[in-house]
Amino acid sequence: MTEQAARKHLLIVDDEPVILQILEAVFEDEPVRLTCVGTGAAAMRVLDESGCDLLITDKNLPDLNGLELLKRAKELDPFTEVIIITGYASLDTALTAMEYDAFDYVVKPLNNVFDIRKKARRALEKRALAIENKQLLGELAGQNLALKTALSDAVALQAELIQAGKLAGIGTLAAGIAHEVSSPLFGILGLAEAIPEESCRQKVDAYAAEIVDYSKSIRDIVVDLSSYSRTSSDQDVSPVDLGQVIQDAATLVGRGVDLSGVDLVLEIEDGGLIRAEPTEVRQIFVNLVKNAIEAVRDEHGAEGGRVTLAAGREVDHLWATVTDNGVGIHQDAMEQVFDPFYTTKAPGKGTGLGLSVVYRIVTKHRGTITVQAGESGGTMFRLQFPIAD
Ligand SMILES: Nc1ncnc2c1ncn2[C@@H]1O[C@H](COP(=O)(O)OP(=O)(O)OP(=O)(O)O)[C@@H](O)[C@H]1O
Numbered sequence: 001m002t003e004q005a006a007r008k009h010l011l012i013v014d015d016e017p018v019i020l021q022i023l024e025a026v027f028e029d030e031p032v033r034l035t036c037v038g039t040g041a042a043a044m045r046v047l048d049e050s051g052c053d054l055l056i057t058d059k060n061l062p063d064l065n066g067l068e069l070l071k072r073a074k075e076l077d078p079f080t081e082v083i084i085i086t087g088y089a090s091l092d093t094a095l096t097a098m099e100y101d102a103f104d105y106v107v108k109p110l111n112n113v114f115d116i117r118k119k120a121r122r123a124l125e126k127r128a129l130a131i132e133n134k135q136l137l138g139e140l141a142g143q144n145l146a147l148k149t150a151l152s153d154a155v156a157l158q159a160e161l162i163q164a165g166k167l168a169g170i171g172t173l174a175a176g177i178a179h180e181v182s183s184p185l186f187g188i189l190g191l192a193e194a195i196p197e198e199s200c201r202q203k204v205d206a207y208a209a210e211i212v213d214y215s216k217s218i219r220d221i222v223v224d225l226s227s228y229s230r231t232s233s234d235q236d237v238s239p240v241d242l243g244q245v246i247q248d249a250a251t252l253v254g255r256g257v258d259l260s261g262v263d264l265v266l267e268i269e270d271g272g273l274i275r276a277e278p279t280e281v282r283q284i285f286v287n288l289v290k291n292a293i294e295a296v297r298d299e300h301g302a303e304g305g306r307v308t309l310a311a312g313r314e315v316d317h318l319w320a321t322v323t324d325n326g327v328g329i330h331q332d333a334m335e336q337v338f339d340p341f342y343t344t345k346a347p348g349k350g351t352g353l354g355l356s357v358v359y360r361i362v363t364k365h366r367g368t369i370t371v372q373a374g375e376s377g378g379t380m381f382r383l384q385f386p387i388a389d
């Protein structure tokens with residue numbers, strides 16, 4: 001842009017040549033491009049051809065009213081500022097000028113030309129500000145639109161994530177159920193295989209009774225599934241002998257897992273009762289003992305493994321520990337072992353859900369579970385439950 005074009009265009013219209021001369025002199029040193037014309041028609045032509053930033057016009061031109069010029073200038077560019085020159089200093093004149101959205105007016109004879117220059121400068125400043133504001137508004141509107149688009153993108157993404165989360169939740173649930181059902185199922189399988197080889201009728205009856213028990217726990221899991229969305233109510237829980245449940249769990253594991261070379265030691269003090277769903281609490285210890293056996297197998301192979309199940313009573317809680325002399329858990333992994341799908345086992349060997357099921361059941365029974373390295377290597381899980389009075 002040339003310097004000339006960058007200057008503000010000031011159009012002055014008056015039929016009195018003296019006034020035009022005075023005004024030309026007033027604005028001579030201003031950084032404006034000046035056009036002076038003597039008639040309304042000439043002014044209209046200038047406006048139509050190149051417009052102007054500031055129009056200073058006589059109100060009473062011989063060929064048309066100065067206010068018509070004002071109107072035309074504003075039509076072409078609403079930000080054009082206009083100063084009206086009038087012969088009468090009356091309230092009426094001032095009101096008319098303001099009504100037509102003129103910036104200001106000056107009264108003839110022009111006694112104080114510096115006053116006109118000041119008004120012109122302020123008018124140009126106002127125009128520059130108005131244009132800048134409009135630009136800013138435009139930018140804001142653009143940013144607003146971008147924000148709106150970003151927001152609706154985020155909402156869509158959130159919906160997708162929720163959907164994906166639900167799907168993942170269903171997968172976790174299904175895998176968790178498979179995990180929980182597999183323990184009693186192994187028990188049933190072991191007993192059913194033993195029955196045909198057993199000649200003692202009493203033992204067969206006992207096996208059958210156990211099969212019924214295991215089947216009931218599978219039924220409980222299925223029932224639990226159908227009520228998955230509701231939180232468990234008090235009617236599902238009953239006073240349960242913690243020591244007895246731990247012994248049952250040990251027996252159940254013994255049926256499903258090869259224990260040769262692993263010492264499974266029970267150190268159960270006469271503990272007490274907790275309020276719980278018995279099959280769920282048994283599942284806790286089944287999972288912990290299975291993990292322990294897998295860990296000692298990894299460490300010792302065919303012999304030398306030891307898994308200790310202990311339980312007892314403190315003043316205000318019952319406690320239980322499952323300790324092994326297995327491979328141990330690396331310090332960095334201690335916090336992750338309860339996460340669903342965290343596993344260090346080979347693909348197909350472990351789902352990584354055992355401990356997440358344990359954690360869910362323990363917290364559901366208002367208990368706590370912690371893990372730490374065993375005193376002589378290996379791992380110790382420690383649990384606490386409130387005592388049922
Ligand atoms: N007693 C333990 N000794 C050493 N590591 C253990 C022990 N218990 C759990 N872990 C570690 O925690 C991980 C998660 O255990 P979790 O029972 O949740 O799943 P998993 O045993 O891998 O799979 P699944 O239970 O489905 O067979 C295991 O892969 C193992 O690395």
Ligand SMILES: [Mg+2]
Binds near residue numbers: 287350353355
């Ligand atoms: Mg496991």
